[in-house]
Amino acid sequence: MNGLMDLSELKTSMNAEGITVSGNSTLRWDIQLEDRVQMNVNLLYFDRGSWTPTVFSQVFKDFCKSMYDSSQLHYKYWSGHITNDVRNKCVSVPGVYQNDV
Numbered sequence: 001m002n003g004l005m006d007l008s009e010l011k012t013s014m015n016a017e018g019i020t021v022s023g024n025s026t027l028r029w030d031i032q033l034e035d036r037v038q039m040n041v042n043l044l045y046f047d048r049g050s051w052t053p054t055v056f057s058q059v060f061k062d063f064c065k066s067m068y069d070s071s072q073l074h075y076k077y078w079s080g081h082i083t084n085d086v087r088n089k090c091v092s093v094p095g096v097y098q099n100d101v
Contacts, residue, residue: 003029004027006026006028009023009026010022037091038060038061041057042056042057063090064090068080
């Protein structure tokens with residue numbers, strides 16, 4: 001994440017209901033609007049001192065096409081909760097992303 005995002009204003013907490021993420025994350029990378037963003041996601045769980053893989057993984061060849069697609073799993077838990085004016089710009093535009101999840 002170093003060089004990609006400034007997470008210093010992002011807060012996380014965990015309670016019986018789950019994990020809460022709120023605050024701002026600022027994209028800092030040198031990216032152009034026409035660049036394609038590929039994302040690989042793997043879900044792990046912490047078991048007896050080590051991270052163990054689960055069966056959940058997903059590959060996005062062009063993440064910007066699916067970032068705000070409400071049928072995608074990440075939309076319900078992440079990008080659907082971005083609340084400021086960068087909402088329609090994807091992660092290929094530097095700036096502040098305000099999250100309230």
